[in-house]
Amino acid sequence: MFHKIVRRPQVEHHHLPTHLSPLLRQIYAARGVQAEESELGLAQLLKPQNMAGVAKAATLIADALAAQQSILIVGDFDADGATSTALCMLALQAMGANVDYLIPNRFDYGYGLSPDVVSVAHQKQAQLIITVDNGISSIEGVAAAKALGMQVVITDHHLPGQQVPNADAIVNPNQNGCDFASKSIAGVGVAFYLMSVLNSELKRRHWYQQSELPEPKNFAHLLDIVALGTVADVVGLDRNNRILVDAGLKRVRLGQCRPGITALLEVARRTPQRIVAADFGFAVGPRLNAAGRLDEMALGVETLLCADIYQARTMAAELDGLNAQRRDLEAEMQQEALKSLETIEFNQAQMPWAIAIYQQDWHQGVIGILASRIKDKYHRPVIAFAEAGNGEIKGSARSIKGLHMRDLLERINTLNPGMIKKFGGHAMAAGLTLNAAQFDDFAKAYEFAAREILKPEQLTGEILSDGELKATDLNIEVAKELRHGGPWGQGFEEPLFDGHFQVLQQRIVGEKHLKLVLETECGQTMVDAIAFNVDLKTWPDATIRHVRLAYRLDVNEFRGNESLQLMVEQIEPL
Known part of the structure; x- marks a missing residue:
């Protein structure tokens, strides 16, 4: 089924910085970027003061640390839940907390803080439960925890129902009365904000001097985990989320990320120095998610927590194997569903x-x-x-x-x-x-x-195009500029273009992918292209000499050499 290609309207872009190319300025302007929003420094992050409940939650957790209480993090079984759990574990351990975590098995316990999960928490002698990426709908679970004498802090980003749990504190930008501007923030982003506020509260109490612990300046070293969870959860990349993701990606490119993330990039054959948000979304995130889908998400959390690269590689290889199983199972199910x-x-x-x-x-x-x-x-x-x-x-x-x-x-x-x-x-x-x-x-x-x-x-499906590129823009320099003009993702879509091309060569690679050599209609430029998962009833076909494409520019790296490649979103014979 072909989607209708709709071109974004050309809009005024002179308000954007002149150091950006006219093409990138037009792309930003078409996505509603204002002048100040083109800057993605951490100084521009939204402040936590408007996040309802975060100060109360930080006070409760600080009190629990002071009383040496047992803290249990209860996470969700997807990539956002795994990254949220790992982030809180690392932050709270640095604060000297007595902390453990629990990721309920989706097949035994289902989603969220259920009464059954509370029973496990009670067996673990938890005194304070912190939910991450879940809890806003766990009314019965919170009631069960309170009945057993436990305190509950909920951190979540999902939409609340008409009734919310009777927790000791709720941190969720989507709860009624919360003025925090980024409603698209992922669970791991909410957890990051809470840990940052908790760190400030502990400094105010002189906790680190009293505990003889090294005082963390901030938790910016955890932003690689925040970026991974944000991209993998496919939340809207508003400006605040783009700042978080951009900062995390920069840490990865500089080699300053967790060994587990490095190992997952390695098994996915991604080069850390060249990573973009899509690599988290399509390569790392699915491997992390595979643990929660087919087995225990604890494996994903342990990979992120691991401080030894050799151990991390072993765990990443296991996650890679689970992801291969997931792909096979999904392909089989998809075939059955489409047949029906x-x-x-x-x-x-x-x-x-x-x-x-x-x-x-x-x-x-x-x-x-x-x-x-x-x-x-x-x-x-x-x-x-x-x-x-x-x-x-x-x-x-x-x-x-x-x-x-x-x-x-x-x-x-x-x-x-x-x-x-x-x-x-x-x-x-x-x-x-x-x-x-x-x-x-x-x-x-x-x-x-x-x-x-x-x-x-x-x-009727639509593909939003940023228009037709000039032949002179079909080059690796423009591709690199666009690649690093992100981070791109949900709600801030990567630039996509459309145009007519002449087909010079076509062949199937990898059983179902179409490799093409194309020439622009005017005959000025020749370029490689690839279309994934094509209809083998249509392709290859030597009689098809002209096509209309919807495509993205990509930098293909092979044996140390870089070249331009079009990543085909849709191909229509003409």
């Missing part, structure tokens, strides 16, 4: 506006990726379900622009009380649990609710 949708693939009249799919033998750990792939193929909101035991199924949802998934589930829940057992999430991604017997009823309610909100034109 073949009947509607070529019949737009029967295509549902919202796709709900379920198969008994699907794996809980990869249904989120499966939903994302099918969403991309059909440009519909998708929920993929897998068995969860005890007659229940768990779903992972992925949405499209214009449909807030968590709000949609809230509406379904309001109109159909009791149908959804529990749910939570954000605008673009969410999770839920149903009784398996109610899947068909839910699918109908989901379709009905989506049709109430969406318009037909929203079901």
Whole structure:
């Protein structure tokens, strides 16, 4: 299915610094960047004073340190949860805390601070629980912890429901009454802010002198972990998140990152000195996530905590193996899911506006990726379900622009009380649990609710292009400028261009990728290109001599030599 290529409007860009090229200024201006926002220094980070609950949480944790209480971090089982957990462990250990962590196994305990997780925390003799990247929906779990005499500090970034837990402190920029401007911050970003405020509180109390501990100036050395979690969680890269990610990437390029991150980059065949945000998103993040999807996320946390590069490489190799398993499992599930949708693939009249799919033998750990792939193929909101035991199924949802998934589930829940057992999430991604017997009823309610909100034109995928490049801009210098003009990511998309080219050579590499040699229509410039996962029914085809591409500029490195390569997002024969 071809997406419609829509060019961004050309806008005024003279307000941006003149040391940037006109091309980069236009790209920034088209994304709404103001003059002051082009600077990404740490001094421009939002201050924590407007983050509701952070001062109270820091005071509670400082009191726990002073009383030598046992602190337990309860994290989520994805990359954001793993990085949040590792960051808090490293920071609190540097502060002299008696601290441990627990990442609940998704298959045994499910998501969040459940009463069962609280029972484990109680067995560990925890006196203070700090949740990271979860907790805002854990009403029963917090109640159970309080009943057992434990204090609870929640740090989260997910949207709260109508009721919030009765925790001792809640730090979540998306809670009611919080004026912190970055609502897109990841869980690891919230944890970073809390640890920074806690550090200031401990300095105010002269804690380090009393404890004879080295006093941390700040926690900037943890920004590589913040950058990884932020990019891997695919949160919107507003200015504050771009500052955090940019600072973290700079540390990696300078060789100042955690050994675990270095080892993960090595197994992913990425060069630390050349790393960009996409390397975290497409190479490191999935390997970290694989632990939580198929096994225990503790392996991911331990990789990040590891201080020895040789041990880190062993753990990274294990994560790489799990990621290979995840890819194979996902490919098998995707094939099965697409086969079940073949009947509607070529019949737009029967295509549902919202796709709900379920198969008994699907794996809980990869249904989120499966939903994302099918969403991309059909440009519909998708929920993929897998068995969860005890007659229940768990779903992972992925949405499209214009449909807030968590709000949609809230509406379904309001109109159909009791149908959804529990749910939570954000605008673009969410999770839920149903009784398996109610899947068909839910699918109908989901379709009905989506049709109430969406318009037909929203079901046609669009590719936003920054326009057509001149032949003289198809060079490695421009590619490098754009590469380092980021960090690019969700909500601050990497520059993408479109144009017509003549096909000089074409061949399949790696079984399903199309390698091309192209020439601009005017015949001025010849360039290499690659399109991944092409339709082998169409390609290669020697009769196709002209194409329209949507593409990104990339620097290809091979045996120490650099060359320009177009990364093809969409290829249309002409």
